[in-house]
Amino acid sequence: MSRVQRLYRLQSLDSELDKTKQRLADIAARLGESNALKEAGQATKIADQNLHKIRTKMRDLDLEVKSLSQKITQQEKLLYGGRNLSAKEASNLQDEVESLKRRRSQREELLLEAMVEAETAEAQLAQAQTALSSIQAEWTVDQEELVKTQSELEAKVADLLEQRPGLVSGVEVDDLEEYEDIRPLKGGIAVALVKDGACQGCGMAPSRSKIQRARAGQELTYCGGCGRILYVP
Numbered sequence: 163m164s165r166v167q168r169l170y171r172l173q174s175l176d177s178e179l180d181k182t183k184q185r186l187a188d189i190a191a192r193l194g195e196s197n198a199l200k201e202a203g204q205a206t207k208i209a210d211q212n213l214h215k216i217r218t219k220m221r222d223l224d225l226e227v228k229s230l231s232q233k234i235t236q237q238e239k240l241l242y243g244g245r246n247l248s249a250k251e252a253s254n255l256q257d258e259v260e261s262l263k264r265r266r267s268q269r270e271e272l273l274l275e276a277m278v279e280a281e282t283a284e285a286q287l288a289q290a291q292t293a294l295s296s297i298q299a300e301w302t303v304d305q306e307e308l309v310k311t312q313s314e315l316e317a318k319v320a321d322l323l324e325q326r327p328g329l330v331s332g333v334e335v336d337d338l339e340e341y342e343d344i345r346p347l348k349g350g351i352a353v354a355l356v357k358d359g360a361c362q363g364c365g366m367a368p369s370r371s372k373i374q375r376a377r378a379g380q381e382l383t384y385c386g387g388c389g390r391i392l393y394v395p
């Protein structure tokens with residue numbers, strides 16, 4: 163195996179390692195509550211609070227109607243209960259009863275409106291809960307898959323890291339230094355494959371003599387376009 167071939171083997175492993183680590187980073191970012199889940203949870207909470215507010219209003223109105231009815235009954239008892247009232251007292255009492263009845267009928271109307279509002283709010287809450295459950299179910303499946311893939315990828319990283327020293331030991335010290343210097347400067351790719359006469363790092367076509375030297379692999383040959391070490395299989 164030539165010098166360059168050994169470097170290329172290391173490069174392939176490191177590229178695989180980089181790709182796997184990138185996928186692990188993507189998974190880490192997707193683990194946990196998604197935005198869709200947060201939004202659906204928030205929508206359900208708001209719908210629930212809205213319904214609660216309307217129900218409280220209904221309860222208050224209902225209590226008020228009951229208390230007004232009680233008052234009306236009391237006043238009517240005074241009015242028609244056979245007590246001797248002066249004409250003025252009877253007229254005042256009559257006015258009060260009428261005023262209480264007007265107030266009661268106004269509250270009853272508001273109560274009816276609130277009941278209609280509550281129906282709408284109940285439907286909205288049910289809709290929000292349905293959406294939340296469906297998003298939650300999807301999210302759970304998605305998370306399970308992510309966790310599974312994560313552990314597979316972690317095993318792969320461990321495996322690659324175990325293989326790496328074996329490949330490193332086959333590379334000459336100077337070549338390894340050169341490789342480690344170039345790699346971070348070239349997006350992680352220090353050794354570029356030449357395929358169909360073109361450098362796969364930048365697309366430029368090296369000269370025929372350069373390709374020959376690279377194929378022999380006894381010295382490091384660099385791409386004139388991107389500066390990477392050329393590997394010709």
Ligand SMILES: [Zn+2]
Nearest residue numbers: 361364385388
């Ligand atoms: Zn190139």
